[in-house]
Amino acid sequence: MSLAVLTFADDPIFYLAANLAKIVVFTHIVLILSALSVLAERKVSAWMQDRLGPNRVGPGGILQPAADALKFFFKEDIVPGHVDKVLYILAPAIALMPALIVLAVIPYGPPLTVLGETIPMVIADLDIGILFVFAISSLGVYGIVLAGWASNSKYPMLGGVRASAQMISYEVMLGLSVVGIFMSTESLRLTDVITSQVDGTWFMFSQPIAFIIFVIAAFAETNRLPFDLPEAETELVAGYHTEYSSMKFAMFFIGEYTAMFVFSALVAVLFLGGWDIPFMSNADFEALGNWGTLLGFLSFFVKCLAFLFFYIWVRWTIPRFRFDQLMNLGWKVLMPIALVNVVLTGVVLGWLGS
Amino acid sequence: MYLDYHAVLVFLITGAFMVCTPLVLGMLFRPKNPYKEKNLPYECAEDPIGDAQIRFDMRFYTTALIFVVFDAEIVLMFPWARVFQSAPSKGVALVAGLVFTTIVFFGLIYDWAKGDLDWVKSFQNKRRVQD
Numbered sequence: 001m002s003l004a005v006l007t008f009a010d011d012p013i014f015y016l017a018a019n020l021a022k023i024v025v026f027t028h029i030v031l032i033l034s035a036l037s038v039l040a041e042r043k044v045s046a047w048m049q050d051r052l053g054p055n056r057v058g059p060g061g062i063l064q065p066a067a068d069a070l071k072f073f074f075k076e077d078i079v080p081g082h083v084d085k086v087l088y089i090l091a092p093a094i095a096l097m098p099a100l101i102v103l104a105v106i107p108y109g110p111p112l113t114v115l116g117e118t119i120p121m122v123i124a125d126l127d128i129g130i131l132f133v134f135a136i137s138s139l140g141v142y143g144i145v146l147a148g149w150a151s152n153s154k155y156p157m158l159g160g161v162r163a164s165a166q167m168i169s170y171e172v173m174l175g176l177s178v179v180g181i182f183m184s185t186e187s188l189r190l191t192d193v194i195t196s197q198v199d200g201t202w203f204m205f206s207q208p209i210a211f212i213i214f215v216i217a218a219f220a221e222t223n224r225l226p227f228d229l230p231e232a233e234t235e236l237v238a239g240y241h242t243e244y245s246s247m248k249f250a251m252f253f254i255g256e257y258t259a260m261f262v263f264s265a266l267v268a269v270l271f272l273g274g275w276d277i278p279f280m281s282n283a284d285f286e287a288l289g290n291w292g293t294l295l296g297f298l299s300f301f302v303k304c305l306a307f308l309f310f311y312i313w314v315r316w317t318i319p320r321f322r323f324d325q326l327m328n329l330g331w332k333v334l335m336p337i338a339l340v341n342v343v344l345t346g347v348v349l350g351w352l353g354s
Numbered sequence: 355m356y357l358d359y360h361a362v363l364v365f366l367i368t369g370a371f372m373v374c375t376p377l378v379l380g381m382l383f384r385p386k387n388p389y390k391e392k393n394l395p396y397e398c399a400e401d402p403i404g405d406a407q408i409r410f411d412m413r414f415y416t417t418a419l420i421f422v423v424f425d426a427e428i429v430l431m432f433p434w435a436r437v438f439q440s441a442p443s444k445g446v447a448l449v450a451g452l453v454f455t456t457i458v459f460f461g462l463i464y465d466w467a468k469g470d471l472d473w474v475k476s477f478q479n480k481r482r483v484q485d
Contacts, residue, residue: 019361023368031372073376076385081393093373100369104362124361131432132362149407153395157406165414168421175428182435242396247380251373324473327417331462331471335424339459342431346451350444 011117018119023104026123030103033301034257035065037308044312069250077246080153087150092244092251095143098136099258105129106265107191109275109297110285121293122191129190130182133266134175137221140259141167144223144230144240147252151243159239162323163223163230169330170220170227176338177213180345181270194274198282204271209341211271213334218263220330222256224311226318227326264307268300272307275300416470427458 039054039061046053054061079088107122126132141164148160181203182188185196197203204211220227231239241252268274275285275296285292321329395402434451441447465471 019364023361023365027365027368027372073380074383074385076387077380078388078392080395081388082395089377093370093377096373097366097369100372101362101365104365123365124359126359126362131429151395152406153402154397154406157408157410161410161414165417168425169417172421172424172428175425176431179428179431179435182432183438186436186439188432188436237396237398246384247376250376327471327473331420332466335462336459339455339462342435343452343455346438346448349439350448 014115014117018114018117019123022119022121022123026103026108027100030258030261031254033305034254034261035069037257037260038068038253039064040308041312041315044309045316048313048316072247072250075246077248080151080243082152083243084150084152087146088243089248091143091147091150092248092255093143094146095140096251096255096258098138098140098143099255099262101136102133102262103258103265105132105190106262106269107194107274108300110293112293113290120191121297125189125191127187127189130178130188130193130270133190134171137259137262138167138171140221140255143252143255147244148230148240151240153243155237155242156240159230159232159236159242163240166220166223166227166229166326169327170217173213173330173334173338174217174221176335176342177210177217178270179342180207180210183342183345183349190269190274194269194276195282197273198276198280198285202271202273202276204273207271207341207345209337209344213338213341214271215267216329216334218267219311219314220326222259222263222311224260225315226321228320229323229326232320260308260311261304264304264311265300267307268303272303274303413473420465420470423461424458427454427461430454 042064043053043061054064057063057067079085104123105126107120107125109121111118111120113119144163144167145160148156148158148163151157151160181193184203184206185193187193187196193203200206219225223230229239230236231241236242241249244252277295277299285296288295395406431451431454434447434454438444438447438451
């Protein structure tokens with residue numbers, strides 16, 4: 001970006017105010033979106049199964065998430081006598097926090113100009129963006145494992161242990177699949193990844209193998225069908241959150257949907273060009289000024305929502321994997337392919353460069 | 355540069371606030387009516403036998419060990435990927451990367467051949483262990 005970006009040294013108060021505003025606005029947008037995606041999940045499921053879905057609260061059932069939230073507030077919070085109390089209360093918080101914190105490094109749109117200052121539309125534009133994402137999002141597994149262990153009940157225990165094995169296995173594939181991208185962008189900063197895609201091709205087309213591996217790993221990391229073994233209803237009742245009720249259960253629920261949004265955003269940023277619109281260059285976005293920001297912002301959220309829809313679509317299309325199939329797919333199929341992809345990218349880039 | 359992280363800190367506090375508020379606020383409204391049956395572990399109306407915090411399968415431990423090794427290897431790959439194109443000689447960078455990837459690959463094949471990646475161990479392997 002050629003524009004001078006607002007820093008702390010320029011105008012400390014304005015800088016802090018802008019950051020605080022960004023934090024408040026983006027957290028709310030994402031939390032409202034994840035609440036609405038719960039409704040969308042039920043509506044789309046109903047549509048795919050030829051039913052009506054929730055349609056009683058508000059026009060077309062649009063207020064259903066609000067009604068659910070109220071219900072979560074007023075329901076009894078059962079803390080069974082046999083649990084490990086401290087960990088039992090801590091676990092839902094740990095499950096939700098990492099998904100929220102990852103939102104800090106996701107670029108939502110091109111820089112905005114306010115009062116002559118350029119503000120990047122990302123809360124913390126870290127130069128190790130993707131490492132931060134992996135470091136924090138892998139903490140999410142603690143919430144699930146602690147919930148399973150602290151519940152001191154058989155079904156949550158099985159769910160928690162399964163979740164730990166599944167999530168750490170697919171963490172490896174997730175990290176390995178994106179190595180190719182950073183070989184071509186030469187930066188781990190997420191905004192650089194997007195700007196290189198805006199002027200070039202989307203990595204979905206130049207890194208198709210990485211794209212497929214990343215999407216599969218994203219499904220496994222968020223515990224969604226076909227990889228929802230930690231909470232497989234038919235086998236484990238509700239998996240790791242069997243013993244949870246009221247607001248603590250809601251934490252797991254919101255955490256899961258926020259994590260889904262985070263991974264949709266990551267797919268959009270890494271593979272679908274982030275805020276890019278086909279046939280537009282970085283110069284076009286800069287020329288359009290704040291309208292460019294708005295366009296980019298909309299484009300980014302359209303991509304996220306499309307991927308969220310894909311999550312739900314897959315849920316009603318593919319049956320659940322067996323646990324040994326899941327581990328085999330991860331370690332014996334995706335891992336070698338991801339390694340070969342890294343070498344292939346290296347050879348192609350070396351070839352083109354020399 | 356480190357100033358970028360202040361936003362992360364503020365975000366952390368916001369996140370903690372958002373998690374704690376509904377939990378604490380709800381305590382004012384919620385009914386509280388625990389009794390003996392409600393406090394039992396959920397086991398589809400069976401009386402639970404024994405503790406649930408049991409020793410679990412060894413295979414989970416092996417998976418965790420393999421994960422630690424491979425994750426460390428992937429973290430080592432990131433800096434290489436970052437400087438790959440700006441390296442003075444791409445050929446050398448490529449060979450270096452190739453050697454590293456090959457070592458990782460042999461590690462994978464070793465685990466594979468040893469049977470640590472098989473979730474369901476074959477009957478033959480099982481007998482070998484018993485002998």
